[in-house]
Amino acid sequence: MEPVATHQGRVGPFPITPAQVLVLWFGVAVGVGTVCLSLPFASAPDRHIRAIDAFFMATSAVCVTGLAVKDLATDLSLTGQLIMLALVQLGGLGYMVSSTVIILLLGK
Numbered sequence: 552m553e554p555v556a557t558h559q560g561r562v563g564p565f566p567i568t569p570a571q572v573l574v575l576w577f578g579v580a581v582g583v584g585t586v587c588l589s590l591p592f593a594s595a596p597d598r599h600i601r602a603i604d605a606f607f608m609a610t611s612a613v614c615v616t617g618l619a620v621k622d623l624a625t626d627l628s629l630t631g632q633l634i635m636l637a638l639v640q641l642g643g644l645g646y647m648v649s650s651t652v653i654i655l656l657l658g659k
Contacts, residue, residue, distance in 0.1 A: 569653035576645060577613060584609030584638045593631035600626065612638035613645075 567575075587593060588605035600608075604620045611618040612635050623632055 569656050573650075573653065580613045580638065580641055580645065581606070581610050584612060584634065587634045588627075588631060593628060593634055595626055595628050595631075598626045600631075608635065609638055613642040615639055615642045 585602065585606045588600055588609055589602050593605075594600045600621060608619050608621065617639075621627065623635060627635065
């Protein structure tokens, strides 16, 4: 019989710690947000958002800091604004849920 302590701090059968899950989740959220904000339908007509600007705004939205290098009202379409809203919501909810899950998994 295998001791329970060998699986402590791991997520299910995967050899990944809860802290690594949090970092992976953050990276995926920023990556998906960057790609979505870089697509043409996210910017307003006759406007273009560079990839570096999309990356900065996606990272800022997931971190819930609210910094933006473009004016969200004029440079983003309604779809782009909804993407930003979703990233802010995911950032706020994601960290609260993730931290709660990590605490529960660690048994604290």
